[in-house]
Amino acid sequence: xxxxxxxxxxxxxxxxxxxxxxxxxxxxxxxxxWYRQDPGLGLRLxxxxxxVKMKEKGDIPEGYSVSREKKERFSLILExxxxxxxSMYLCASSxxxxxxxxxHFGDGTRLSxx
Amino acid sequence: AQKVTQAQTEISVVEKEDVTLxxxxxxxxTTYYLFWYKQPPSGELVxxxxxxxFDEQNEISGRYSWNFQKSTSSFNFxxxxxxxxxxxxxxxxxxxxxxGSTLGRLYFGRGTQLTVWP
Numbered sequence: 419x420x421x422x423x424x425x426x427x428x429x430x431x432x433x434x435x436x437x438x439x440x441x442x443x444x445x446x447x448x449x450x451x452w453y454r455q456d457p458g459l460g461l462r463l464x465x466x467x468x469x470v471k472m473k474e475k476g477d478i479p480e481g482y483s484v485s486r487e488k489k490e491r492f493s494l495i496l497e498x499x500x501x502x503x504x505s506m507y508l509c510a511s512s513x514x515x516x517x518x519x520x521x522h523f524g525d526g527t528r529l530s531x532x
Numbered sequence: 533a534q535k536v537t538q539a540q541t542e543i544s545v546v547e548k549e550d551v552t553l554x555x556x557x558x559x560x561x562t563t564y565y566l567f568w569y570k571q572p573p574s575g576e577l578v579x580x581x582x583x584x585x586f587d588e589q590n591e592i593s594g595r596y597s598w599n600f601q602k603s604t605s606s607f608n609f610x611x612x613x614x615x616x617x618x619x620x621x622x623x624x625x626x627x628x629x630x631x632g633s634t635l636g637r638l639y640f641g642r643g644t645q646l647t648v649w650p
Contacts (some may be wrong), residue, residue: 449636453640458541460623461623461638461640466636466637474634514635515636518635519582519636520582522579523569525574525575528575
């Protein structure tokens with residue numbers, strides 16, 4: 419079974435802090451994704467990556483950056499956390515495949531910015 | 533514009549009732565994939581099904597069934613004889629696969645919260 423592991427289930431940080439959310443997958447997937455989930459808005463794509471050191475902006479990249487130094491690890495960075503970044507963050511991975519394999523998700527990190 | 537629309541924000545049913553969750557999608561690609569995911573209260577998204585645009589055959593898996601109709605751009609999900617454990621948020625998603633599309637990227641609907649009462 420694919421395992422996508424997010425480093426924290428719950429995280430509380432202060433405004434202005436630099437925040438790192440870590441995600442690791444164990445299936446050698448090329449694609450990795452970061453979403454945020456807010457009530458009534460569903461999942462919105464922040465950033466994604468097709469390969470090591472590659473990154474692509476999603477729909478809401480402002481205020482975020484990412485890092486993919488190793489294939490199995492995809493980090494989301496909040497450069498200077500703000501209260502409007504309080505949300506549930508979900509990481510996912512999938513195989514690069516023309517038949518569009520399903521994404522596999524981690525358990526999520528509920529981030530609160532005070 | 534939303535590529536995936538789930539018009540039902542919340543649905544409540546009583547156990548053993550049948551319930552259908554609607555999903556309407558929009559794409560210009562001729563090759564695309566549709567997905568349903570379940571998100572129980574614990575938070576993780578669980579993959580349920582994937583269909584490609586060339587396969588309109590309906591699918592049944594236990595109490596779950598899916599009705600894919602290209603003519604109406606819909607991919608509806610029915611739970612038969614619902615149970616309390618079916619209570620969750622259900623997401624429909626679209627992935628486009630024509631040349632030039634972003635391979636592997638999912639476009640999600642906003643989700644339908646299903647509550648099944650005992």
